[in-house]
Structures are given as structure tokens and as C-alpha cells.
Amino acid sequence: MSNLSKLEFLALDISGKNYLSWILDAEMHLTAASLGKTIIEGNKESDEDRSKALIILRRHLDESLKAQYLTVKDPYTLWTELKGRFDHQKDVILPRARYEWMHLRLQDFKSVIEYNSALFQIVSRFKLCGETITESDLLEKTYSTFHASNIVLQQQYRERRFTKYSELIACLLVAEQNNELLMQNHQIHPTSSSPIPEVNATVSERGGKKHGHGLGPKQFINKKKGGYNSKGGNNSYQKKEKRHESICHRCGSAGHWADVCRTPRHLVDLYKASIKAKDAETNFAQYEIPLSSTHLDLPDFKTNAK
Template identity: 55%
Template sequence: MSNLTNLEFVGLDISGKNYLSWVLDVEMHLNAKGLSETIKENNDASIQDLAKALIFIRHHLDQGLKDEYLTVKEPFELWRNLKERYDHQRTVILPKARYDWLHLRLQDFKTVSEYNSVMFKISSQLLLCGEKITDDDMLEKTFSTFHASNMVLQQQYREKGFTKYSQLISCLLVAEQNNELLLKNHEARPTSSNPFPEVNGVSYYNNTKGRGRGRSRKRGHGKHRGYNPGNGQNRHGASAKHDKEKRENNPKHAESICYRCGMNGHWEYNCRTARHLVDLYQASLKDKGKTIESNNVFIDDDFDIPHLDVEDYLEPVNEHQN
């Protein structure tokens, strides 16, 4: 593993699948080290340079290849043997690269970055196989593979007159980022929607402090309406002591009275008294001086039925006790 960490680039795999890129890396590094002449035929490089080039090439070979070419002592001979063994990769990669280039379409990718990466990969493979892809080729490939829904946009980009593929990609990347930002803003607040109103917590607390819930001001949470055990104040600001004295001085209101039917033991909001009895009670409040008969029945004169009150149906209390 320590040997792998010292590699300046990926070594040549024994299958040869990365041979084309490996050749390019070796040539560039040998040029940087001043050893490019060592892999050429009939070179007059020094023994030291030949040894340095051979060590460098072997260092970037698979262990199986090192064992196979263990007896080779010249860098040019090793270079030639590897070329004879793996140079057919060009004929294998070229048809695949041509196929990928033919079916490359911008509309098949979710992002411009993904499309741009595949574009450079295919063009590099074609270049290694001896076929050069120009900027005009890449521009035309991009323009002709826009999605059908973006035909107007495609024509606008054509009219800009780009001469380099990199200029078009830069413009597309900026447009893509702006579109993503617009979509995020739209999702955060869709069209025709209003922002959430601000809530004033202090005002809400002051307005609801000590009040009962319901549609009637007579309603409360218990027997003593508006009483707040937290501060001893009712909803009108009077103390609990004053409220108690008021109830003691006015025994009529000491108990809960229903203002709907006049009965004790319940409030108006949960009254279940029959409607006709409620009407009678309300009428009695309006006209207290008159007596209202609740069971006045008019019948024909042929039948003489006496009028009976409630007392007529009850036995005298004294007789019942005796």
C-alpha cells in the first residue's frame, strides 16, 4: 500500500483498459523530467537517464506486468512491448466513443454539469483515438439536443454567436443556478399566498387575561366567573375579597341562575329547559303584574269540565303525615 501512495498517477492495469490515458501520463511526466528521449528508438541518452526512465515506467505498472517484463532492461524496449500488447485498445474504444457521441443529448441529463462532464469524457476518448472534436462540433451537438419545450431558448442562444463551447456552458450554468433559485423561492411562498401574520404575544395575553371562553359575557369557567387564582383579581379588576362580599350582600346571585328559564343549578349556555316553558318565563318577566295560565284549554259548552290547578292533584301535607 505504501507503494501505491507514492504513485504520481494511476498505474497501468494488467487488462490494459486504461492504457491510452496511462501513455499520455507517462509521456508528460517524462517530458517534465527531461527523459522523453529515452522511449524513442536509437536514442543517445545516458545510462543514468535510461535507468531513471526504466524505474519510473516500472513503478507505474501493475505487479503482474512487472513480473512479466522483469528481464527487460531498456525503457524503449519496454515501451514498445506495452504498445504492441495494448495499442489495440484504440480500436476497441473508438467505436464505443463514436456511439456515445452520436447518442449524446443535452435533454437526457438533469443538470448542465453532468452533460458537460460526459461531453469532455467522450471528446477526450475520441482525441486519444486520433479523432479531434472541435468547439463547433460541441456547440452544434448542444444546440441540436435541447429539449423540444426549449426551442425558443435554443434559438436565443444561437443568436448570441458563441464561438467557444466553454462560453455556452458558462451561460447555461448561470441560467441553471438562477432557475433553481427561482424555484426555491416559489416553493417557499407560492403565487397568491400571503405571509404569515405577526402575533403580538403581549397584547393577546392582556386581552384574554382573566376572561371566560364563550359567546356570552355571562359565561365562565366555574361558579365564580372571571376569577383568576394567579393574581386574585377578576376580569373587572376587583379583588377576590370584594367579589365575595358582594355575593354575600346579594344572596340572589349567590347561586347560579339561568337567565333563560329562571331555574337554579345551571347557566344559560347549557340550559335544556323546554322551549314552551322558556317562553312562559320570559313572558312573565315582561308582564309581572299579570297571571299567565299555563294550562288554559277551551272546549265546547257541552262538556262541563272544571279547571284544576296543581294543588288539586296533591294531597294535603298534614293528612299524608297522619
Template identity: 50%
Template sequence: MLNISKSEFVALDISGKTYIFWALDAKIHLNAMGLTDTIKNKNQASNQDRAKAMIFLRHHLDEGLKMEYLTIKDPLILWNNLKERYNHLKMVILSQAHYEWTYLRLQDFKNITNYNSALFRIKLQLNFCGENITDHDILEKTFSTFPTSSMLLQQQYREMEFKKYSELIAHFLVAEQYNELLMRNHENGPHSTALFPKVNVAHFHQTRRERSLDPSRGRGRDHCRGRDRYFNQGDRLAINNDPQHHQCKKNGEASEAAPRTNTENRCSRCGAKGHWSRICRTPKHLVKLYQAP
């Protein structure tokens, strides 16, 4: 039973702009249903087959066309009337296809897929209008419209001597995918932006613990630094007046990495060297003795 619940392809518009492709689709579907003979001249198709073909053709016509050919019962008559009405559009399609083929250029497309789609659409139109486009014509059109920035690449492809356009397209698509992959990798991490290696947390805490237990750290590399660091200010005053302490400094036993202190200016609060008044910690009774007239 003929299934006409939905259209198999786009219905023919009353303007007839899609007649060429509509006729091609209609022939293919009628052939699949075994009804091709119904649109041939002097056919011997049965009335039942003619009715099926007529139903199918009318189902794929615009409502306006259905009303114009309402009285026609033979699919052959309907087919010939539509052909006489719209077949002249083939010349319009041919001239448009010639124009598009002339100005078709690979460099005008962002990717190979879009170029390939436009090329085959034009090729189909030319072939349908009776003009044959060979693989040699397509290859020459593609090579001659390469971007000027890819002249060396164009010469390399020519030297490969492709015989079929499909082989060239396969190389194009592979190269395009590789280029997209390289660009994506570059965008994810541009040049000279390598990630720093992650710190092992366990190793970090272990190193910290070892440093805290190191006797040479915190107390200084010698006794002079350790005592300077941990004694209070009053003891430091005593140490500064200690001859042994001065001798320790003269012998070069003081740490080279000791923090720099104020060694030239005296504290205005207690008169001692080695610190400023704002960080002075000298006991008050010593400060009073120093500041007494």
C-alpha cells in the first residue's frame, strides 16, 4: 500500500525554483516504487499504477499547483505539463552555476568542509544541466585558488600527482585536523608557560621538621649569634662590654648570614648601640640611670 502520510522530499513550489531537483527526486522515488513507466511516453502501465503515481506526484506539489492541475488524472500528462512550464529554468540554473564555478576559490572558505560542500553543489548543477565536470577540472580549480600564503604547500600537493579529487580531499582533511589540534594545544598552554611541578606535601612537612631540629639553625652558626638572638636587651648590653665577645667578632666567628643591625647609631633611650629606641627593651632602672643628669 502506498504510504503518503508524510512527504518524501520538499514539495514543488509554484515559483518552480526547485523544479530541477524536485524532478530528480520524483524520478528516484517512482523508480523505487516500480512506477517509473507511468511517466514515460506510450507506456502500458495499468490504471492502478497510474493512480498510485498520480497520488504520489500530487502529494509533493504546492497547494496552488494542485488546484491548477486538479482535473488531470494521468501522471504522464501532469509530468509533461510541469516540464513545459519549468524546464526553461534549467538555463537559469546553468548560467548561475557557470558564474559560481568561475569565482569559486579555495582561499575564500574558512575550512575544507565548506569548500567541498560548495564545490559539489555547483558540480551537481552543471552535471544536471548536461555539462560534465571531471576530477581533473576540480583538481585544477583547487590548486589554482590556493591562498598566496600556501604557495609552497600547493606545489607539494601538485608534485604528489593526484588522479582523483577524493584523494586530495583526504589529505586536506587530515592536515586540517592536525592544525586544529595544534592550535587547541597552543591555546590551552602557550609557549613558555609550562606548569611548575607540584610540591609533595609530605616531603614539605618532613623538610620543615628536619630544619626545626637542626641545631645549626635558629641559634646561629656560632655562639655569638645564638646568644645575640635569644638574650634579652640587658644581657646584650653586658655582652657588648664583654672583651671575649669582641674577641669572638675579631676572629671572624660571627655568622655571615646574621641580620644587619644598626651598628653606628646609639639608642636615644638607653645609649646602647645595635638597636633603635622604638625597639629598645632595656630595663627601666638602667634607662633611668642613663638618662639621669
């Protein structure tokens, strides 16, 4: 439709499906413009006022519908002809509204807001057809359509003896929001669950290697500073670790026992010779054997008998 942005209310559809709401909007706008009497039978309004009223009515008609009433120059005549053409919509809308009201149930909606919106859409159609839904009707419809699991809750609301539907729906909305908050808190920390414990590396000695929870030798989790550390971090932890390290009496290296030592014989001999010579304390990790001056054969890497 042309000039759609200039419309004060929705234009009358050519099918007339929105006729009942259209006549209410049109009547209110004419009254606000002091032109309400122009659509009353036998009015004595001036030609200027009747022309203004006719312009408002025609501007809010579907283009195809407007073309059918080009020759009508009186607002009252246009008003009555449209009424005679589309007033039968009451006979269509009213039975439908009654059917929807009969099957309206609070338990069928996911939220109170959705139920409330659907209820007032039906109520508005009743009003358009000239029928009124009372406050007691609204209250009883809501009470009687609670879910079967909420019978006790429904009885508690009845005992509060609400006189206005708006008061009941306000309580239901608050209760619904509180329930959602409780569920969110429960999902964050379910019943009987405990916080995640602190993770510390567990070091064991198996075959000369240290095993932890995915950590290498001398690695641990520093909770205060965050992340994995291999050198820095908690000095007391490192001291404890060194204090409990095993020392091999065969080769002098740390991290394994003599019965699982796989150090080549010639290196063991070097270590024992250093002990006899009362040299400075040493271990396998301090030896630097130049590759150019050392010849290793396959037998050197075989396990030697103690």
C-alpha cells in the first residue's frame, strides 16, 4: 500500500478480517480530530468537516477497497456501507473466540507471560464482538487450568481470595522468576556435589622414571602463581622432593635404585674410582664425556650383573 508510513492505524484489509479493530481505531481518531459526529446518522456537520473525515477514512483503506468506493463523498455513507459489508465478521470471530477460550489452559504454556498474552488476545476478540469477560471468569480460568502436579499450589492461591486477575498474574510471575533463579543456582552447584579438589603432582618411582599426572620430572602445579613450573615456584616442595630422591649406590645417580641401574660398566668403574680417590662429591649427571674420546660398544649398554 502507498503512503503506508503516514497511516495513524492499520488500514482495513480487503477481506475485512480486521474490520472490528479497524472501526474502533477509526472512530477514536475521528473523535480526537473533533470529527466523530460526521459518521452519525442525520448529522449537520459542515462540508469541510465531512471532507476531512472522508479523507481520514479513505486513507486507511486497502488500495483495492478504496477503488471500490471512489464515488462515495460522504463519510457517514462510507461508514455504513463498510459496516454492511464486513459486520458479519462478528459471526466468524465470536465462535472462534469461544472455542479458544474453552481450550485455554495455563498448563499448556511454557511461561506465565505466554499464557497471559494468549488470554488477552481472546478477551479482546470477545470485546470486539460485544461480549465481556469478567474478573471472576479470568480468575477461575487460571485456577482451573493449573497442572495436576500443582494442586496444592492452586489451592493456596485460591485461599488468598484475589479479586483482580492482575493481582493473581503478578504473583505467578514473581513465583516463576524465583523458580528460574533456584534452578539456575542448582545447575551451577547441584546437590551433594563438592568443589573440584586441588590438583597436585604425585611422584612415584618406577623403573628409574618419575611419574605424575601428565607431568615430567620435577614438574608440579604452583596454585598460587598458576600454571606448570619446572624450575621456579615453591622452594619447600623442591626441597622435600630432593630429600626423598633415591640415590643409586652403583653409579651415584639420583632417581633410581641400584637393582634397576642400567649405567654402562665403564662409567660405574669411573664413579667408584672417584669415590676411592676421595674426590669431590659427584654423580652421573656431572660427568661430561667427550664423544670424540669415548668409544661405546653394544656390550656397554647391556645390563651387567651386580
